[in-house]
Amino acid sequence: MIKRPVLVAVCVLAAAQMSYAGQTSGVSGAQAFIKQGETLSLERCIEIALKNQPNVIAAVNNAVASRSRVGQAQSAYYPQINATAAYSRIAPVVSRVTVSGLSTFSGAGPSSFDQYIASATLNQNIYDFGKTPAQIRVQKDNLESTTADYENAQSQVAFNVKQAYYAVLVAQKQLDVAGETVKQLEQHLEQARGFYEVGTKPKFDVTTAEVNLSNGRVNLIVAGNNLKIDIVNLNNAMGLPDAPDYSIEDSLTFQKYEVTLDEVLRKAYVARPDLKSSAAKTRSAEESVTVARTGYYPALTGNAKYGWSGDSFPLDSSWSAGVALNVPIFSGFLTKYQVEEAKANLNVAKANEDLIRQTVFSDVKQAYLNLKAAGDSVPASELAVKQAAENLDLANGRYTTGVGNPIEVTDAQVAYTNARGTYIKALGDYRTARAALEKAMGLK
Numbered sequence: 001m002i003k004r005p006v007l008v009a010v011c012v013l014a015a016a017q018m019s020y021a022g023q024t025s026g027v028s029g030a031q032a033f034i035k036q037g038e039t040l041s042l043e044r045c046i047e048i049a050l051k052n053q054p055n056v057i058a059a060v061n062n063a064v065a066s067r068s069r070v071g072q073a074q075s076a077y078y079p080q081i082n083a084t085a086a087y088s089r090i091a092p093v094v095s096r097v098t099v100s101g102l103s104t105f106s107g108a109g110p111s112s113f114d115q116y117i118a119s120a121t122l123n124q125n126i127y128d129f130g131k132t133p134a135q136i137r138v139q140k141d142n143l144e145s146t147t148a149d150y151e152n153a154q155s156q157v158a159f160n161v162k163q164a165y166y167a168v169l170v171a172q173k174q175l176d177v178a179g180e181t182v183k184q185l186e187q188h189l190e191q192a193r194g195f196y197e198v199g200t201k202p203k204f205d206v207t208t209a210e211v212n213l214s215n216g217r218v219n220l221i222v223a224g225n226n227l228k229i230d231i232v233n234l235n236n237a238m239g240l241p242d243a244p245d246y247s248i249e250d251s252l253t254f255q256k257y258e259v260t261l262d263e264v265l266r267k268a269y270v271a272r273p274d275l276k277s278s279a280a281k282t283r284s285a286e287e288s289v290t291v292a293r294t295g296y297y298p299a300l301t302g303n304a305k306y307g308w309s310g311d312s313f314p315l316d317s318s319w320s321a322g323v324a325l326n327v328p329i330f331s332g333f334l335t336k337y338q339v340e341e342a343k344a345n346l347n348v349a350k351a352n353e354d355l356i357r358q359t360v361f362s363d364v365k366q367a368y369l370n371l372k373a374a375g376d377s378v379p380a381s382e383l384a385v386k387q388a389a390e391n392l393d394l395a396n397g398r399y400t401t402g403v404g405n406p407i408e409v410t411d412a413q414v415a416y417t418n419a420r421g422t423y424i425k426a427l428g429d430y431r432t433a434r435a436a437l438e439k440a441m442g443l444k
Contacts (some may be wrong), residue, residue: 052239119307271442
Protein backbone atom coordinates (compact mmCIF):
# COMPACT_ATOMS: atom_id res chain seq x y z
CA MET A 1 0.00 0.00 0.00
CA ILE A 2 1.21 3.49 -0.81
CA LYS A 3 1.89 5.66 2.22
CA ARG A 4 -0.58 8.51 2.51
CA PRO A 5 2.02 11.14 3.55
CA VAL A 6 3.90 10.49 0.31
CA LEU A 7 0.75 10.95 -1.74
CA VAL A 8 -0.10 14.15 0.11
CA ALA A 9 3.44 15.46 -0.44
CA VAL A 10 3.18 14.91 -4.20
CA CYS A 11 -0.20 16.62 -4.41
CA VAL A 12 0.86 19.57 -2.26
CA LEU A 13 4.05 20.09 -4.25
CA ALA A 14 2.22 20.00 -7.58
CA ALA A 15 -0.32 22.52 -6.30
CA ALA A 16 2.42 24.71 -4.85
CA GLN A 17 4.29 24.77 -8.16
CA MET A 18 1.19 25.81 -10.06
CA SER A 19 0.47 28.50 -7.47
CA TYR A 20 4.04 29.75 -7.56
CA ALA A 21 4.00 29.88 -11.35
CA GLY A 22 0.84 31.97 -11.20
CA GLN A 23 2.33 34.37 -8.65
CA THR A 24 5.53 34.94 -10.66
CA SER A 25 3.96 35.05 -14.11
CA GLY A 26 4.46 38.82 -14.18
CA VAL A 27 8.22 38.57 -13.56
CA SER A 28 10.48 37.50 -16.37
CA GLY A 29 13.19 34.82 -16.21
CA ALA A 30 15.56 34.35 -13.32
CA GLN A 31 14.58 37.69 -11.75
CA ALA A 32 11.58 35.87 -10.30
CA PHE A 33 13.95 33.83 -8.12
CA ILE A 34 17.18 35.81 -7.65
CA LYS A 35 17.53 39.55 -7.15
CA GLN A 36 20.51 41.45 -8.51
CA GLY A 37 23.32 41.38 -5.93
CA GLU A 38 21.51 38.98 -3.60
CA THR A 39 23.55 36.76 -1.26
CA LEU A 40 22.48 33.14 -1.56
CA SER A 41 22.95 30.40 1.00
CA LEU A 42 23.39 26.78 0.01
CA GLU A 43 19.86 26.00 1.21
CA ARG A 44 18.46 28.84 -0.90
CA CYS A 45 20.29 27.57 -3.99
CA ILE A 46 18.85 24.09 -3.47
CA GLU A 47 15.36 25.55 -3.00
CA ILE A 48 15.65 27.45 -6.28
CA ALA A 49 16.91 24.35 -8.10
CA LEU A 50 14.03 22.20 -6.86
CA LYS A 51 11.58 24.69 -8.37
CA ASN A 52 13.34 25.11 -11.71
CA GLN A 53 15.19 21.96 -12.72
CA PRO A 54 13.30 20.28 -15.60
CA ASN A 55 14.00 16.75 -14.36
CA VAL A 56 12.38 17.54 -11.00
CA ILE A 57 9.35 19.06 -12.69
CA ALA A 58 9.09 16.02 -14.98
CA ALA A 59 9.34 13.67 -11.98
CA VAL A 60 6.56 15.55 -10.18
CA ASN A 61 4.26 15.27 -13.17
CA ASN A 62 5.09 11.58 -13.59
CA ALA A 63 3.92 11.06 -10.01
CA VAL A 64 0.75 13.08 -10.64
CA ALA A 65 0.07 11.01 -13.78
CA SER A 66 0.54 7.80 -11.76
CA ARG A 67 -1.95 9.06 -9.19
CA SER A 68 -4.44 9.60 -12.03
CA ARG A 69 -3.90 6.02 -13.22
CA VAL A 70 -4.89 4.80 -9.75
CA GLY A 71 -8.18 6.66 -10.20
CA GLN A 72 -8.60 5.14 -13.65
CA ALA A 73 -8.22 1.63 -12.20
CA GLN A 74 -10.70 2.44 -9.42
CA SER A 75 -13.29 3.54 -11.98
CA ALA A 76 -14.06 -0.15 -12.64
CA TYR A 77 -15.86 -0.25 -9.26
CA TYR A 78 -18.42 2.34 -10.37
CA PRO A 79 -21.35 1.97 -12.76
CA GLN A 80 -20.82 2.98 -16.38
CA ILE A 81 -23.76 5.07 -17.62
CA ASN A 82 -24.23 6.07 -21.26
CA ALA A 83 -26.97 8.01 -23.01
CA THR A 84 -27.80 7.75 -26.71
CA ALA A 85 -30.07 9.82 -28.95
CA ALA A 86 -30.59 9.32 -32.69
CA TYR A 87 -32.76 10.60 -35.49
CA SER A 88 -33.27 8.90 -38.88
CA ARG A 89 -35.29 9.64 -42.02
CA ILE A 90 -36.36 6.32 -43.56
CA ALA A 91 -37.67 5.63 -47.06
CA PRO A 92 -38.85 1.98 -47.19
CA VAL A 93 -38.04 -0.23 -50.17
CA VAL A 94 -40.98 -0.78 -52.60
CA SER A 95 -41.27 -4.46 -53.58
CA ARG A 96 -41.60 -5.62 -57.22
CA VAL A 97 -43.98 -8.37 -58.48
CA THR A 98 -43.35 -10.20 -61.80
CA VAL A 99 -46.44 -11.48 -63.69
CA SER A 100 -46.14 -13.22 -67.14
CA GLY A 101 -42.67 -11.82 -67.59
CA LEU A 102 -43.80 -8.31 -66.81
CA SER A 103 -42.41 -6.53 -63.72
CA THR A 104 -44.83 -4.29 -61.86
CA PHE A 105 -44.90 -2.61 -58.45
CA SER A 106 -47.09 -4.27 -55.88
CA GLY A 107 -48.35 -0.91 -54.78
CA ALA A 108 -47.39 2.64 -53.97
CA GLY A 109 -46.07 1.47 -50.57
CA PRO A 110 -45.69 3.60 -47.48
CA SER A 111 -44.10 7.00 -47.78
CA SER A 112 -40.84 7.96 -46.01
CA PHE A 113 -41.07 8.65 -42.27
CA ASP A 114 -39.04 9.90 -39.29
CA GLN A 115 -37.63 7.70 -36.55
CA TYR A 116 -36.56 8.92 -33.12
CA ILE A 117 -34.56 6.85 -30.62
CA ALA A 118 -33.33 7.75 -27.14
CA SER A 119 -31.95 5.46 -24.48
CA ALA A 120 -29.94 5.33 -21.25
CA THR A 121 -27.78 2.30 -20.44
CA LEU A 122 -26.16 1.28 -17.16
CA ASN A 123 -23.49 -1.40 -16.79
CA GLN A 124 -22.10 -2.46 -13.44
CA ASN A 125 -19.23 -4.81 -12.73
CA ILE A 126 -20.47 -7.20 -10.06
CA TYR A 127 -17.56 -9.60 -9.64
CA ASP A 128 -14.45 -10.17 -11.75
CA PHE A 129 -12.55 -12.61 -9.50
CA GLY A 130 -10.08 -10.02 -8.17
CA LYS A 131 -9.05 -8.43 -11.46
CA THR A 132 -10.02 -4.86 -10.51
CA PRO A 133 -8.44 -4.92 -7.02
CA ALA A 134 -5.24 -6.34 -8.52
CA GLN A 135 -5.14 -3.62 -11.19
CA ILE A 136 -5.58 -0.98 -8.49
CA ARG A 137 -2.70 -2.46 -6.48
CA VAL A 138 -0.52 -2.42 -9.60
CA GLN A 139 -1.17 1.28 -10.13
CA LYS A 140 -0.64 2.11 -6.45
CA ASP A 141 2.72 0.37 -6.56
CA ASN A 142 3.54 2.31 -9.72
CA LEU A 143 2.57 5.51 -7.93
CA GLU A 144 4.90 4.66 -5.06
CA SER A 145 7.65 3.98 -7.60
CA THR A 146 7.22 7.31 -9.41
CA THR A 147 7.03 9.12 -6.07
CA ALA A 148 10.36 7.57 -5.11
CA ASP A 149 11.72 8.57 -8.53
CA TYR A 150 10.71 12.14 -7.73
CA GLU A 151 12.58 11.93 -4.41
CA ASN A 152 15.59 10.56 -6.27
CA ALA A 153 15.47 13.46 -8.72
CA GLN A 154 15.40 15.88 -5.78
CA SER A 155 18.37 14.14 -4.18
CA GLN A 156 20.40 14.29 -7.40
CA VAL A 157 19.57 17.97 -7.97
CA ALA A 158 20.51 18.83 -4.38
CA PHE A 159 23.84 17.05 -4.78
CA ASN A 160 24.55 18.80 -8.09
CA VAL A 161 23.90 22.16 -6.45
CA LYS A 162 26.14 21.35 -3.47
CA GLN A 163 28.93 20.21 -5.76
CA ALA A 164 28.69 23.37 -7.89
CA TYR A 165 28.29 25.61 -4.81
CA TYR A 166 31.48 24.31 -3.17
CA ALA A 167 33.31 24.56 -6.50
CA VAL A 168 32.45 28.28 -6.64
CA LEU A 169 33.67 28.77 -3.07
CA VAL A 170 36.95 27.00 -3.88
CA ALA A 171 37.38 29.06 -7.05
CA GLN A 172 36.73 32.30 -5.14
CA LYS A 173 39.38 31.44 -2.55
CA GLN A 174 41.81 30.34 -5.25
CA LEU A 175 41.26 33.71 -6.93
CA ASP A 176 41.99 35.47 -3.64
CA VAL A 177 45.21 33.45 -3.27
CA ALA A 178 46.24 34.33 -6.81
CA GLY A 179 45.56 38.02 -6.13
CA GLU A 180 47.55 38.01 -2.90
CA THR A 181 50.40 36.22 -4.67
CA VAL A 182 50.52 38.90 -7.35
CA LYS A 183 50.73 41.60 -4.66
CA GLN A 184 53.58 39.76 -2.93
CA LEU A 185 55.41 39.33 -6.23
CA GLU A 186 54.98 43.05 -6.97
CA GLN A 187 56.48 43.88 -3.60
CA HIS A 188 59.35 41.50 -4.25
CA LEU A 189 59.98 43.14 -7.65
CA GLU A 190 60.13 46.57 -6.05
CA GLN A 191 62.54 45.23 -3.46
CA ALA A 192 64.78 43.66 -6.14
CA ARG A 193 64.81 46.89 -8.14
CA GLY A 194 65.76 48.81 -5.03
CA PHE A 195 68.66 46.48 -4.30
CA TYR A 196 69.75 46.65 -7.94
CA GLU A 197 69.66 50.44 -8.02
CA VAL A 198 71.93 50.69 -4.98
CA GLY A 199 74.17 48.01 -6.42
CA THR A 200 73.69 45.30 -3.79
CA LYS A 201 71.93 42.85 -6.12
CA PRO A 202 72.46 41.96 -9.78
CA LYS A 203 70.09 42.60 -12.69
CA PHE A 204 69.31 38.88 -12.65
CA ASP A 205 67.25 39.36 -9.48
CA VAL A 206 65.10 41.99 -11.17
CA THR A 207 64.57 39.88 -14.26
CA THR A 208 63.65 36.85 -12.17
CA ALA A 209 61.13 38.90 -10.17
CA GLU A 210 59.58 40.25 -13.38
CA VAL A 211 59.18 36.74 -14.80
CA ASN A 212 57.60 35.54 -11.56
CA LEU A 213 55.19 38.49 -11.58
CA SER A 214 54.17 37.81 -15.17
CA ASN A 215 53.48 34.17 -14.31
CA GLY A 216 51.51 35.25 -11.26
CA ARG A 217 49.33 37.56 -13.34
CA VAL A 218 48.66 34.73 -15.81
CA ASN A 219 47.62 32.52 -12.89
CA LEU A 220 45.32 35.30 -11.67
CA ILE A 221 43.64 35.47 -15.10
CA VAL A 222 43.19 31.69 -15.13
CA ALA A 223 41.76 31.71 -11.60
CA GLY A 224 39.27 34.43 -12.58
CA ASN A 225 38.13 32.48 -15.62
CA ASN A 226 37.76 29.31 -13.55
CA LEU A 227 35.49 31.20 -11.15
CA LYS A 228 33.29 32.41 -14.01
CA ILE A 229 32.97 28.86 -15.36
CA ASP A 230 32.06 27.49 -11.92
CA ILE A 231 29.38 30.19 -11.56
CA VAL A 232 27.94 29.11 -14.91
CA ASN A 233 27.84 25.53 -13.62
CA LEU A 234 26.06 26.64 -10.43
CA ASN A 235 23.51 28.60 -12.46
CA ASN A 236 22.82 25.52 -14.57
CA ALA A 237 22.55 23.37 -11.44
CA MET A 238 19.87 25.77 -10.16
CA GLY A 239 18.07 25.65 -13.50
CA LEU A 240 18.70 29.39 -14.09
CA PRO A 241 21.38 29.75 -16.78
CA ASP A 242 20.51 33.45 -17.16
CA ALA A 243 20.73 34.25 -13.44
CA PRO A 244 21.74 37.83 -12.52
CA ASP A 245 24.91 38.58 -10.57
CA TYR A 246 24.79 37.35 -6.98
CA SER A 247 27.11 36.26 -4.19
CA ILE A 248 27.09 33.16 -2.02
CA GLU A 249 27.72 32.57 1.65
CA ASP A 250 31.08 31.11 2.66
CA SER A 251 30.40 27.68 4.17
CA LEU A 252 33.75 26.14 3.27
CA THR A 253 34.61 25.21 6.84
CA PHE A 254 35.95 21.97 8.22
CA GLN A 255 33.84 20.09 10.73
CA LYS A 256 34.48 16.40 11.21
CA TYR A 257 31.48 14.25 10.24
CA GLU A 258 31.60 11.26 12.53
CA VAL A 259 29.64 8.25 11.26
CA THR A 260 30.26 4.53 10.94
CA LEU A 261 29.97 2.51 7.75
CA ASP A 262 27.35 0.19 9.26
CA GLU A 263 25.24 3.17 10.28
CA VAL A 264 25.45 4.71 6.82
CA LEU A 265 24.55 1.43 5.11
CA ARG A 266 21.59 0.89 7.41
CA LYS A 267 20.21 4.34 6.64
CA ALA A 268 20.84 3.94 2.91
CA TYR A 269 18.91 0.67 2.66
CA VAL A 270 15.93 2.40 4.27
CA ALA A 271 16.06 5.84 2.65
CA ARG A 272 17.54 5.42 -0.85
CA PRO A 273 14.80 6.57 -3.27
CA ASP A 274 16.04 4.45 -6.18
CA LEU A 275 15.90 1.34 -3.99
CA LYS A 276 12.36 2.22 -2.84
CA SER A 277 11.35 2.78 -6.44
CA SER A 278 12.77 -0.58 -7.51
CA ALA A 279 11.04 -2.39 -4.63
CA ALA A 280 7.72 -0.80 -5.63
CA LYS A 281 8.26 -1.90 -9.24
CA THR A 282 8.84 -5.46 -8.02
CA ARG A 283 5.56 -5.41 -6.08
CA SER A 284 3.81 -4.01 -9.15
CA ALA A 285 5.24 -6.83 -11.27
CA GLU A 286 3.97 -9.37 -8.74
CA GLU A 287 0.46 -7.91 -8.92
CA SER A 288 0.69 -7.90 -12.72
CA VAL A 289 1.01 -11.69 -12.61
CA THR A 290 -2.25 -11.81 -10.63
CA VAL A 291 -3.93 -9.53 -13.16
CA ALA A 292 -2.77 -11.73 -16.05
CA ARG A 293 -4.15 -14.86 -14.38
CA THR A 294 -7.62 -13.33 -14.10
CA GLY A 295 -7.88 -13.86 -17.84
CA TYR A 296 -8.76 -17.47 -16.98
CA TYR A 297 -11.72 -16.44 -14.81
CA PRO A 298 -15.26 -15.38 -15.73
CA ALA A 299 -16.71 -11.92 -15.11
CA LEU A 300 -20.21 -11.19 -13.81
CA THR A 301 -21.79 -7.90 -14.87
CA GLY A 302 -25.20 -6.32 -14.52
CA ASN A 303 -26.95 -4.14 -17.07
CA ALA A 304 -30.06 -2.04 -17.36
CA LYS A 305 -31.52 -0.03 -20.21
CA TYR A 306 -34.42 2.37 -20.59
CA GLY A 307 -35.33 3.75 -24.01
CA TRP A 308 -37.80 5.63 -26.15
CA SER A 309 -38.49 5.13 -29.86
CA GLY A 310 -41.06 5.89 -32.52
CA ASP A 311 -41.82 7.92 -35.64
CA SER A 312 -43.71 10.66 -33.85
CA PHE A 313 -44.09 12.17 -30.42
CA PRO A 314 -44.88 11.02 -27.80
CA LEU A 315 -42.41 8.13 -28.26
CA ASP A 316 -43.02 4.63 -27.00
CA SER A 317 -40.91 3.58 -24.02
CA SER A 318 -39.27 0.26 -23.17
CA TRP A 319 -36.80 -1.07 -20.61
CA SER A 320 -34.70 -4.12 -19.86
CA ALA A 321 -32.51 -5.34 -17.00
CA GLY A 322 -30.37 -8.40 -16.46
CA VAL A 323 -27.04 -9.94 -15.60
CA ALA A 324 -24.42 -11.50 -17.82
CA LEU A 325 -21.72 -14.05 -17.06
CA ASN A 326 -18.84 -13.95 -19.50
CA VAL A 327 -16.80 -17.19 -19.33
CA PRO A 328 -13.56 -17.38 -21.34
CA ILE A 329 -13.33 -20.79 -22.97
CA PHE A 330 -10.55 -20.44 -25.53
CA SER A 331 -8.59 -17.32 -26.48
CA GLY A 332 -5.82 -18.82 -28.60
CA PHE A 333 -3.56 -19.28 -25.52
CA LEU A 334 -3.58 -15.48 -25.03
CA THR A 335 -3.88 -15.66 -21.24
CA LYS A 336 -1.17 -18.33 -21.02
CA TYR A 337 1.34 -16.11 -22.78
CA GLN A 338 0.26 -13.04 -20.82
CA VAL A 339 1.00 -14.89 -17.58
CA GLU A 340 4.39 -16.01 -18.92
CA GLU A 341 5.24 -12.43 -19.88
CA ALA A 342 4.19 -11.12 -16.46
CA LYS A 343 6.36 -13.72 -14.70
CA ALA A 344 9.35 -12.85 -16.88
CA ASN A 345 8.85 -9.14 -16.10
CA LEU A 346 8.73 -10.02 -12.40
CA ASN A 347 12.08 -11.81 -12.67
CA VAL A 348 13.53 -8.75 -14.42
CA ALA A 349 12.22 -6.47 -11.66
CA LYS A 350 13.72 -8.70 -8.96
CA ALA A 351 17.08 -8.75 -10.74
CA ASN A 352 17.03 -4.96 -11.09
CA GLU A 353 16.25 -4.59 -7.40
CA ASP A 354 19.20 -6.82 -6.50
CA LEU A 355 21.42 -4.78 -8.82
CA ILE A 356 20.36 -1.51 -7.22
CA ARG A 357 20.93 -2.96 -3.76
CA GLN A 358 24.48 -3.83 -4.82
CA THR A 359 24.88 -0.35 -6.28
CA VAL A 360 23.74 1.17 -2.99
CA PHE A 361 26.41 -0.78 -1.11
CA SER A 362 29.09 0.26 -3.61
CA ASP A 363 28.03 3.93 -3.61
CA VAL A 364 27.95 4.12 0.17
CA LYS A 365 31.29 2.41 0.70
CA GLN A 366 33.08 4.52 -1.91
CA ALA A 367 31.56 7.73 -0.56
CA TYR A 368 32.48 6.72 2.99
CA LEU A 369 36.11 5.97 2.06
CA ASN A 370 36.37 9.23 0.08
CA LEU A 371 35.06 11.17 3.08
CA LYS A 372 37.57 9.54 5.41
CA ALA A 373 40.45 10.28 3.04
CA ALA A 374 39.29 13.87 2.51
CA GLY A 375 38.95 14.31 6.27
CA ASP A 376 42.54 13.17 6.81
CA SER A 377 43.80 15.48 4.06
CA VAL A 378 42.48 18.71 5.57
CA PRO A 379 44.66 18.79 8.75
CA ALA A 380 47.71 17.63 6.78
CA SER A 381 47.28 20.33 4.14
CA GLU A 382 46.61 22.95 6.83
CA LEU A 383 49.92 22.05 8.50
CA ALA A 384 51.65 22.28 5.12
CA VAL A 385 50.36 25.88 4.75
CA LYS A 386 51.87 26.84 8.12
CA GLN A 387 55.20 25.25 7.25
CA ALA A 388 55.27 26.86 3.80
CA ALA A 389 54.46 30.27 5.34
CA GLU A 390 57.34 29.91 7.79
CA ASN A 391 59.67 28.88 4.97
CA LEU A 392 58.59 31.90 2.87
CA ASP A 393 59.19 34.25 5.80
CA LEU A 394 62.68 32.79 6.24
CA ALA A 395 63.46 33.12 2.52
CA ASN A 396 62.25 36.73 2.43
CA GLY A 397 64.25 37.51 5.56
CA ARG A 398 67.39 36.03 4.11
CA TYR A 399 66.93 37.93 0.86
CA THR A 400 66.27 41.20 2.68
CA THR A 401 69.48 40.85 4.69
CA GLY A 402 71.42 40.04 1.53
CA VAL A 403 72.10 36.41 2.40
CA GLY A 404 69.47 34.69 0.23
CA ASN A 405 68.94 34.60 -3.52
CA PRO A 406 65.87 35.15 -5.76
CA ILE A 407 65.57 31.46 -6.67
CA GLU A 408 65.21 30.58 -3.00
CA VAL A 409 62.47 33.18 -2.63
CA THR A 410 60.74 32.01 -5.78
CA ASP A 411 60.72 28.39 -4.63
CA ALA A 412 59.37 29.39 -1.23
CA GLN A 413 56.66 31.57 -2.84
CA VAL A 414 55.57 28.77 -5.19
CA ALA A 415 55.51 26.27 -2.32
CA TYR A 416 53.38 28.60 -0.20
CA THR A 417 50.93 29.31 -3.02
CA ASN A 418 50.62 25.62 -3.83
CA ALA A 419 50.10 24.74 -0.18
CA ARG A 420 47.30 27.26 0.17
CA GLY A 421 45.70 26.00 -3.03
CA THR A 422 45.94 22.41 -1.81
CA TYR A 423 44.37 23.34 1.53
CA ILE A 424 41.47 25.16 -0.13
CA LYS A 425 40.91 22.22 -2.47
CA ALA A 426 40.98 19.83 0.48
CA LEU A 427 38.24 21.85 2.20
CA GLY A 428 36.14 21.75 -0.98
CA ASP A 429 36.80 18.05 -1.47
CA TYR A 430 35.70 17.30 2.09
CA ARG A 431 32.44 19.23 1.77
CA THR A 432 31.77 17.59 -1.60
CA ALA A 433 32.61 14.15 -0.20
CA ARG A 434 30.18 14.69 2.65
CA ALA A 435 27.49 15.74 0.18
CA ALA A 436 28.19 12.58 -1.85
CA LEU A 437 27.86 10.43 1.25
CA GLU A 438 24.56 12.11 2.16
CA LYS A 439 23.28 11.43 -1.36
CA ALA A 440 24.44 7.81 -1.12
CA MET A 441 22.41 7.59 2.10
CA GLY A 442 19.32 8.93 0.33
CA LEU A 443 19.40 12.33 2.03
CA LYS A 444 19.03 15.74 0.41
